[in-house]
Amino acid sequence: MKILDFLLKKRARLKSEGSETRLPKQLSLLPLRNSVMFPSTVMSIVVGREKSLKQIEEAFSRKEIIGVVSQKDEKIENPRPEDFYKTGTAASILRISKLNENTISVILQGLSRFSIREVIKEEPYFLARVDYIEDNWTSDIEAEALFLNLKEMARRTVALSKNVPNEFARMIENLNESGKFCDLVSSNLNIQVSEKQKILETFDIKTRLRYTALHLNRELQALELADKIHSDVVGNVSKAQKEFYLKEQLKAIKKELGESAEENSEMKELKTRITNAGMPEDVEKEAMKELGRLGKMHPSSSEYTVSRTYIEWLTDLPWKVETEDNLDLKNVAGILEEDHYDLEKLKKRIIEFLAVRKLKPDKKGPILCFAGPPGVGKTSLGKSIAKALGRKFIRISLGGTRDEAEIRGHRRTYVGALPGRIIQGIKRAGARNPVFMLDEIDKLGTDFRGDPASALLEVLDPEQNFAFSDHYLNLPFDLSKVMFIATANVLESIPPVLLDRMEVLNIPGYSEEEKVMIAKKHIIPKQVDEHGLKEEWVSFEDSALIDIIGNYTKESGLRNLEREIATICRMIAKEAAEGKTENVLLNQESIHKYLGPRKFFSEVALRLTRPGIATGLAWTMTGGDIIFIEASKMPGKGNLILTGQLGDVMKESAQAALTYIRSQATNYGIEENFYDKNDIHIHIPAGAIPKDGPSAGITLFIALLSLLTGEQVKSDVAMTGEITLRGTVLPVGGIKEKILAAKRAGIRKVILPSQNEKDMEEISPDHRKDMEFYFISTIDEVVEKAIEKEPLIPMMQKIHA
Numbered sequence: 001m002k003i004l005d006f007l008l009k010k011r012a013r014l015k016s017e018g019s020e021t022r023l024p025k026q027l028s029l030l031p032l033r034n035s036v037m038f039p040s041t042v043m044s045i046v047v048g049r050e051k052s053l054k055q056i057e058e059a060f061s062r063k064e065i066i067g068v069v070s071q072k073d074e075k076i077e078n079p080r081p082e083d084f085y086k087t088g089t090a091a092s093i094l095r096i097s098k099l100n101e102n103t104i105s106v107i108l109q110g111l112s113r114f115s116i117r118e119v120i121k122e123e124p125y126f127l128a129r130v131d132y133i134e135d136n137w138t139s140d141i142e143a144e145a146l147f148l149n150l151k152e153m154a155r156r157t158v159a160l161s162k163n164v165p166n167e168f169a170r171m172i173e174n175l176n177e178s179g180k181f182c183d184l185v186s187s188n189l190n191i192q193v194s195e196k197q198k199i200l201e202t203f204d205i206k207t208r209l210r211y212t213a214l215h216l217n218r219e220l221q222a223l224e225l226a227d228k229i230h231s232d233v234v235g236n237v238s239k240a241q242k243e244f245y246l247k248e249q250l251k252a253i254k255k256e257l258g259e260s261a262e263e264n265s266e267m268k269e270l271k272t273r274i275t276n277a278g279m280p281e282d283v284e285k286e287a288m289k290e291l292g293r294l295g296k297m298h299p300s301s302s303e304y305t306v307s308r309t310y311i312e313w314l315t316d317l318p319w320k321v322e323t324e325d326n327l328d329l330k331n332v333a334g335i336l337e338e339d340h341y342d343l344e345k346l347k348k349r350i351i352e353f354l355a356v357r358k359l360k361p362d363k364k365g366p367i368l369c370f371a372g373p374p375g376v377g378k379t380s381l382g383k384s385i386a387k388a389l390g391r392k393f394i395r396i397s398l399g400g401t402r403d404e405a406e407i408r409g410h411r412r413t414y415v416g417a418l419p420g421r422i423i424q425g426i427k428r429a430g431a432r433n434p435v436f437m438l439d440e441i442d443k444l445g446t447d448f449r450g451d452p453a454s455a456l457l458e459v460l461d462p463e464q465n466f467a468f469s470d471h472y473l474n475l476p477f478d479l480s481k482v483m484f485i486a487t488a489n490v491l492e493s494i495p496p497v498l499l500d501r502m503e504v505l506n507i508p509g510y511s512e513e514e515k516v517m518i519a520k521k522h523i524i525p526k527q528v529d530e531h532g533l534k535e536e537w538v539s540f541e542d543s544a545l546i547d548i549i550g551n552y553t554k555e556s557g558l559r560n561l562e563r564e565i566a567t568i569c570r571m572i573a574k575e576a577a578e579g580k581t582e583n584v585l586l587n588q589e590s591i592h593k594y595l596g597p598r599k600f601f602s603e604v605a606l607r608l609t610r611p612g613i614a615t616g617l618a619w620t621m622t623g624g625d626i627i628f629i630e631a632s633k634m635p636g637k638g639n640l641i642l643t644g645q646l647g648d649v650m651k652e653s654a655q656a657a658l659t660y661i662r663s664q665a666t667n668y669g670i671e672e673n674f675y676d677k678n679d680i681h682i683h684i685p686a687g688a689i690p691k692d693g694p695s696a697g698i699t700l701f702i703a704l705l706s707l708l709t710g711e712q713v714k715s716d717v718a719m720t721g722e723i724t725l726r727g728t729v730l731p732v733g734g735i736k737e738k739i740l741a742a743k744r745a746g747i748r749k750v751i752l753p754s755q756n757e758k759d760m761e762e763i764s765p766d767h768r769k770d771m772e773f774y775f776i777s778t779i780d781e782v783v784e785k786a787i788e789k790e791p792l793i794p795m796m797q798k799i800h801a
Contacts, residue, residue, distance in 0.1 A: 023090055023112060027067035028055050029119070029126035033074040036196035037089045038183035039110040043068075048103045051078075055125040056106055060093045067091075067114060067130060070197055081119040081126065087201045090114050090132070110183070113200065135179040137205045146209040147178045153216050154185055160223040182208045189215050243298060267295055270311055278320035283475050287314045310412060313419060313473065318432045322481065325433075326390040327358045339384040340377060341518045345762075346370070346505050350385055353483075364462040365433070365483040369441070369499075371491055372507030373620075373737075375557020378487040379439060381507075385485070386435035394425040399440035404450025407459065409472035419472040422459055422479070433481035441498075442488035453495045460484055460501045508736040509556025509624065511743055511767050516545045523562050531569040536583060538572050540565075543588040550744075551598035552591075556624065556737065568594045612707035614786070616699030617720040617742060617750070618691070619734030624741030626718055627691070629684055629699050631707040636679025644684035647692025654682050656725055657701035660779065661708065664727075668783075670708050680704070695732035697723035698751070701779060702786050711787050718742045719751035719786060727779040731755035736763050743771065751776060751785055 030052055037043050047056055059066050069088035076083050091108040098104050114130040121127035137143075154172050168188075175181050186199045195215065202208040274287045290311055297304040326332060329351055336347045349368070356363050370378040379395065386393035401407075409420035418424070425436060444453045458464045459479060467476035486502055488494060510518065524540060553560040571594050572584050586594070612631040617624065640658060642651050658680065665672050682700065684691055698721040706713050720738055722730040731753045742750050754775040760768070774785045 023132055024065060025129060026120070027065065027090060027114070027128060027130050028059060029067045029069055029084070029088070029116075029128055030055060031069055031071050031079050031084045031126075033071055034193060036070045036187075036193055036200055037068040037091060037108065037110050038187045038196075038200060039089055039112050040180040040183050041110045041187045042094070043091075043108050043110070043187070045106050045108065046099065046103060047106055049077075051125045053102075053104065056093065056096065056104065060096055063092075065090050065092050065111065066108075067116075067128065068108060068110075069116075070193055074193070081116075081122070085197050085201075086116045087133075087197070088114060088116070089200070090130075113203070133203055135205055136203050137179065143178065143206050143209070146206060146213065147181065150185065150209055150213045150216065151181065153213060153220055154181075157216060157220050157223060160220070160227055178205050178209060182212045185216060186212050190219060191215050267291065270294070270308075270315070273315040274311070277315045277317070279314065280319065280476075283314065283319070286475060287311060290314075306412060306417075310472075313423075313427070314475075316427055317423070317477065318426065318430055319477075321431050322433045323391050323431045325354070325357060326388065327354055329354055329358075332388040335388040336384055339387070339522075340381055341521055342510070342514055342764075343377070343381065343507065344764075346381060346507070349503075349505060350388065354389070364466075364480045367460045367462065367484045367486070367502045369486040369488060369491075369502040369504045370507055371488045371504055373489060373509055373556040375555060375559035376507045376509055377558070378507060379437065382435060382437040382485045382487070385483075389435065389483075391483070392429040392431050392434035393437070394429050394434050395437040395439055396421050396425055397439045398452070399443040400445060401452050402445035404452050404455045405471065407452050407455035409470040411471045411474075417472055419470045420455075422468070423470045423473065423477065426477070426479075426482070432478065433483070435483045435485060438484060438486040440488070441486040442490050442493045453498050456498060457501065460486075460498065506736070506762075509740050510558065511740055512546065512549055513766060515549050515558065515561060516542055518558060519545050519561060519565065523558065523565055527562065527566050527569045531566070531573045533569060533573055533576065537576060537581060538569065538584050539586070541585070541587045544586040544591050547588045547591050548595070551600055552595055554600045556740065564595060611710050611712045612703055614699045614703040614706065614713045615718040615747065616696045617718050617738035618693075618695065619737050624734060624737030624739070626741055626745045626747070627684055627686075627696070627699075629682065629696065629703040631703040632681045632683075633678045633707060634681070635677065638675045638677075639679040641679060641681040642683075643681070644686070645690045646684065647690065649692050649694050650696055653694050653697040653723070654700045656723060657697060657704055660701065660723065660725055660727060661704055663725075668705060668709060674708060680707070693732075694722040694730075695720045695734075697721060698729060698779065698782050702782060705783065706787065709787075713786055714749070714788060716747060717749045717751060717786050718745075718747045719782065721751070721753040721756075721776070721782075723779060729753045729776055729778060729782065735759040736767075739763060739767060739771070743767065748772060749774070749785075751782060753777070 030047075032045065035043070035045070047053055055066065058064070067088050068091050069084045069086075071079050071084045073083065090111045090113075092111060093106060094109050095107040096104055097106075113133040115133060117129040117131055119126055119128045151172065158168065158172060171184065172181075175184060182199070182205070186196060189196065189212075199208060199211055199215075202211055270291055271288075274284060274291065277284075277287075279287060290307055294304065294307045294311065297307065332354055333347065333351055336350060340347075353366055370381065372378060382395070383393055405420065407420045407422060409423060410417035419427075422436075426432060426434070429436075438456070441456075444456075446453070458468055462480060465479040465482075468479045469476055491499060491504065520540070524538075525535070528535060528538060548564050549561060552564050555561075568586065575584075592598075612633075614629050616627045616629055618627045619625075640655065642654055646654075658675075661668065661670070662672075662675055665674065682703070684696075698719050701723055702713055702719065705711075720732055720735075722732055724730065735752065735756050736759065739750060748770060749772045751774045754777040757775045760773070774781075776782055776785065
């Protein structure tokens with residue numbers, strides 16, 4: 001303010017005296033670090049450089065005009081001529097004040113723009129020849145409009161700014177020269193040095209008005225936004241104060257009426273629910289604490305809804321509610337037998353669990369995993385277990401789940417947060433001891449949102465799940481009473497640490513006889529009822545069911561069988577709706593009428609009676625299956641060609657089989673150099689289906705041996721086993737599934753590794769009926785059981801024949 005007063009008085013004195021300031025052709029240059037000086041403005045600077053101090057003192061004593069220029073980089077301590085801009089402002093020194101021994105304060109008055117022609121001297125300070133620049137002014141309507149617009153924005157900016165002195169506001173109102181007005185506004189803009197220098201170097205007044213208005217408009221918008229935010233904050237504070245005052249009045253009124261101000265009807269209801277929920281002491285304490293916070297919130301607050309929802313979740317959970325187990329073992333066994341045919345091992349395990357539960361009621365729930373191909377009844381078995389125990393049944397599908405929060409929930413800080421699916425399932429059950437089925441646990445995914453399988457570790461660990469902590473609740477919940485049952489098609493995709501926490505019970509699939517019994521006992525009555533038929537309207541002969549199983553389905557489970565029976569029932573329902581209600585007897589001859597041509601043909605019919613073909617047994621995700629391995633030779637240079645989408649392990653088994661044959665060629669009557677003159681091609685049909693694993697080793701060997709000796713493989717024999725280069729046969733997995741596949745295909749003789757003989761204990765006598773099993777430990781034993789009993793003919797004789 002003092003500077004502005006001084007400037008106004010100085011200008012008035014000069015004007016009254018009629019004097020004019022003469023501008024010299026040479027100016028000493030004063031570089032500024034972080035500012036730009038404009039003509040017709042006053043600037044206060046602090047000078048500390050030794051060179052600048054000397055320049056200011058001499059110029060002030062001689063009453064000389066100096067040139068003020070801006071540095072391009074403010075970090076340079078001793079600038080060179082190339083380090084500052086070439087356009088500056090001539091200025092007179094109005095006042096000097098000493099701050100300390102090495103620093104002075106200088107007040108400068110801007111006079112005119114100049115451009116540096118050349119620097120003629122650098123010591124003791126810069127001295128340059130300069131050219132002075134006059135403003136390029138054109139008076140027209142556009143220029144007048146630009147000036148008025150800039151002046152209006154300046155007024156609004158001054159009105160919104162809190163630190164602008166009144167003298168500056170008067171100068172804006174009284175100053176009517178466009179160029180000087182621009183310079184005055186630009187000198188006070190909060191912009192970078194490079195931007196201010198650009199304005200200084202703009203000599204056309206209209207262009208300078210536009211550029212200055214652009215920057216002033218940005219500053220004005222920022223001030224308006226800040227003013228709006230301030231108004232909103234003040235308004236909110238006023239509203240909160242008003243609400244607080246009204247609440248205090250309401251409390252006083254209720255107190256006079258004898259009512260509790262702290263407990264309205266909603267708070268009373270929530271408090272009652274918390275008290276009656278049977279929560280553990282620490283959980284109830286946290287719920288009451290949250291209720292206290294809720295009572296201090298306004299109902300329209302977003303936090304109010306979040307807090308209330310959290311309390312409702314706590315009160316809705318069955319902290320102590322349990323269903324009573326049905327411990328009558330005979331009754332449970334009867335229910336399981338009624339709902340499911342066979343599956344004796346699983347039924348036995350459930351009875352054992354109930355027996356232990358009866359003797360030790362506080363025993364923790366088991367973690368079972370039903371593993372088997374689709375359609376064998378894993379999910380329905382879980383429902384039957386819940387029914388037999390008298391417990392609630394909850395099922396969640398984990399297939400495709402990739403977010404850890406699906407299991408453990410979201411924290412309450414997230415918008416729309418909810419507990420995980422485990423706690424949600426417990427709430428739906430309404431009891432803390434349901435049968436909880438985790439379906440498709442082998443199809444869990446993993447991505448950037450976390451690992452759901454790892455989140456299940458706490459859920460499925462009996463030593464930890466008594467205090468399971470969901471992220472949303474952030475309080476321990478006891479899951480030890482829950483009977484968890486997981487289902488999976490394959491075990492390989494389940495993480496080992498998770499699989500270790502579960503007791504695996506395999507359901508390999510059903511034989512033809514079992515499927516017939518299940519169809520008669522369960523599937524047909526169910527489909528007849530679902531299609532609105534009467535039992536006397538439709539009946540199936542065993543031959544019809546056998547035909548459907550063998551010629552219209554190809555599976556380990558029962559889903560396709562149920563679909564085909566449903567198709568027949570729909571067609572009979574159509575006939576019944578048209579008035580034909582006579583009994584329909586389905587036999588092997590009439591199935592074609594309802595289901596059309598047969599969809600599958602017996603694998604036995606596909607076998608060719610020529611050397612080089614062998615039948616193997618394989619395990620797939622849908623159960624066991626038989627595969628044919630075909631080998632052929634042709635003139636060549638000893639190449640081994642493998643086709644049929646074979647994996648690396650199966651390719652290596654083929655190479656191992658060929659290597660063993662080459663090493664034992666003389667023993668098998670094969671010419672030793674047979675491989676040098678022939679290429680061998682091994683193909684496994686169904687080429688679009690990927691195949692891998694070592695269990696086809698002996699099948700590959702037998703197919704190659706049959707090809708090279710000319711002796712065919714027995715047509716009723718199938719085999720499985722891994723081979724080594726020493727001629728040893730190693731054990732493989734999936735024995736039960738493979739035996740069922742052989743039985744479905746009509747194969748009666750199966751060759752297995754001797755170390756797999758122990759697996760036969762898991763196979764029921766019905767599955768082994770009418771079948772022969774050979775357990776071998778060396779490749780020579782395989783040859784004896786699989787190759788037809790004919791003399792072996794050397795390969796070269798076969799080629800010349």
